[in-house]
Each structure stands twice: as C-alpha cells, then as structure tokens.
Amino acid sequence: MHTANDNTAWHNRAAAHTPGGVHSNARLVGAETVLVRGEGPWLWDVEGNRYADYMLGRGPAYLGHSPANILEAVNAASANGMCLGSATQLEIEASEAMLSVVPWADQVRFTSSGTEAVQSALRLARAATGRSTVIQFEGQYHGWVDGVSLIAGPSVDRPLPATKGQAPSSYSDTVLLPWNDLPLLERIFTERGDTIAAVIMEPVNIFGGVMPADGYLAGVRELTRRHGTVLIFDEVVTGFRLAPGSAADLLGVTPDLGTYAKAMGSGWPVSAIAGASWLFDGVASDQVRLSGTYNGNSAAMAAVIATIEATRGGAVHAAVDEYGTALATRLVAKAAEHGIAVRNEGYPAGFWLSFDSLSAADSQQAGFEVAKALRGRGVIMYRRTWLSSAAHDAETMDFTVDAFDRALSDWSHG
C-alpha cells in the first residue's frame, strides 16, 4: 500500500499523463524516483530521501544546483524582461565572455539546446563547403533528431535509425564510422573527401565511456584540414567542464566549429555554436538561416556571463578536478577492499570505472548495475559516469564512498 506522498504514487501519477512518467527518454531509467529539490551537490525526492548527485542534471549543474551567484544574476536579468526579441546588451556581453574562453573562435551564435546547436553547426558546415555528406561515429550522441540519431547498419553508408519514426531521407547523407579507426577514415577521405562537409564528434564520449586513442584526434584534424572538411567538436557535455577552454583546450586539438550547452549555463537552457568567421558567411545576409525565439533570452545570457565569471582563472576547475581525482582514488581503493579490480578512466570532472576482469561490454553493464545499486544507497548518477561539481565537498565524499561500499556488497551478492 503506497501513501499519497511516496515515489511510487507520484510516479504512477506521472505515468498516467506522460509516457514513462518523464519528459525526456534519457530519464526513463530511474523514472520511479520523483525529485522535488536540488541544492548544491544534493537532491531530495518526494519522500524526503537525500541523494548525493553525480548526474548533475546530466551535465548542467557544474557549479552545483542553484548556485547563489548565478541565481542572483539570472533573477536580476529576468526582472528586466525575459525574452526581448531583438539584440540585447546581455547577448553582446555573453558573446564576448564566451569568446574570451574559446579564443580560437571568432564568432558565436546562441541557441537553446544541445540538439539545436548541433543542427546549426551542420547547416553552417554544409553551407560553407557546398557539400552534403556528414561523418559521425558509432556510440556517440548528438541529440535526438532524425538526421543524427543513428546506430550502425549493414555498411558505413547505411546507418540505421536509433528509433522508430525517423525519415530515412534525413540521414541518407550520413556516414557512420566506428570510433578510433583512423585508417578507415583515411580510406573514406581518399575515396570521396571532396563530398564530405563535416566530421562531427564528441572528442571524449563521457557518458558512453570511450576515450580517443593516442593520436586519433590529431589524425582526424589533419585529414579534415587536408580535404577542406569542417571538423565539429560536439562539446555539449565536455564544454566548460573538462577545462575552462573545454576539451579542445585540454586535448590540444582545435576544431573549426564547437557546440556547447549544459555546463556553460549552470542549469538554464542555453547552447551555442562557436567557430571561425568564414563558417558564418551568409548568416548575416540570411542566406544561411539560423533562428530561434528563445535564443539569447535574458536569463540564459545572464547565466552564461555569471558562469564564465565564476569560473574565470581556473580555480573552480582545479577544485572540481581535485574532488574528482580524490573520489576516483577512494572508489578504486574501496573496490579493491571488496576484491574487485577497477580502473578509473576519463577525466576528473567526468570519469567512469572499468572492471579489469570483464570485457568492455560487460564492464559497462557492471557499471550500470553498480549505479542502480548506488541509487538505493543515496547516490544518483547517469549511466555509469561520475560528474563532480564545485559544490561537492568532504561531506559528499565520505557519504559517497560509504554508499559505494554498501552498493558493491549489494551488487556482488545480488
């Protein structure tokens, strides 16, 4: 028998009116926990249970939930009108702030979601090159829309839709390649480099848990440059998280276009495309159309400016990285106490644990199972990835290691 105020009762209410009880399919796993509040590194559900949060809204809450300085800036901006519908002072300041931390780019356009930023980047690349073909990589995510939501098919030229309802015409120009296979990419470029508008990639796939092989990114950079193809880094997750200048800065490989969202707005819906001026040719004359009612809205712009100011100088990133490094070290040691050999992979601000004795697929599955056991012990994460924020502290650290200890017992005896 459930009371009116428990998770199950609320989830049933949700599911009565909304498919799966959630408003994004990425949330179907864990939908039965109904949240009411987030503060700093913690979340609370309808039953009053508290969770240490390593999901962080799936990326945005890099500074923790509702950080006071960002909230103040957003509230002040919103009080002056939220959607003014023409050029605003805040947009201009946000653009300048953005380009100050992505200095290789000359121009920026703000959009509202990661998916929109990706679509905009692909349009810019196709317009600038006059070519149609786009290369993507298996296992990477660039949003849910028809043209990019793909899985491997019978050949690299014939990817399959990730879900029902996607029009085949929308991805007929997409080549889907396995990740980290530079010789294959080189062959495709040799065969038809002059038809390829863009290569789009997540330089580090944090939620998929896949790193680039040594030299791979530099190799792709060299090939794309040689063939006049636009290299797009989808930094919707990694942007502003892995380093102040994002993964491009950290990894030392500069794309032609970058897409950003999540951590750049500390939770307010905002995204951006940034890149070299020539890629934006024709946008100002409306020959290349990029539009959006909510682009540059005041709350989003204030959030971007305040987030960049709050993280300027690198001290916040250093502190988040220090937390992530210490947490990973303690989790690896705790697993060893259970006789389980794990390694941490990724970067301090977004890492995952790999189980030494298991295949890659089984290791990923084990990670999902441990994440599920952790939720029962008061720790929330997305897939198997640990995202840290500036709000995590000694209390969350001890709580998390203790929960991990118990979750491993649940998992290994379960």
Ligand SMILES: Cc1ncc(COP(=O)(O)O)c(C=O)c1O
């Ligand atoms: C790398 C990447 N690109 C694009 C997207 C799509 O962003 P959004 O969900 O804001 O549309 C995501 C979402 O998680 C992402 O991880």
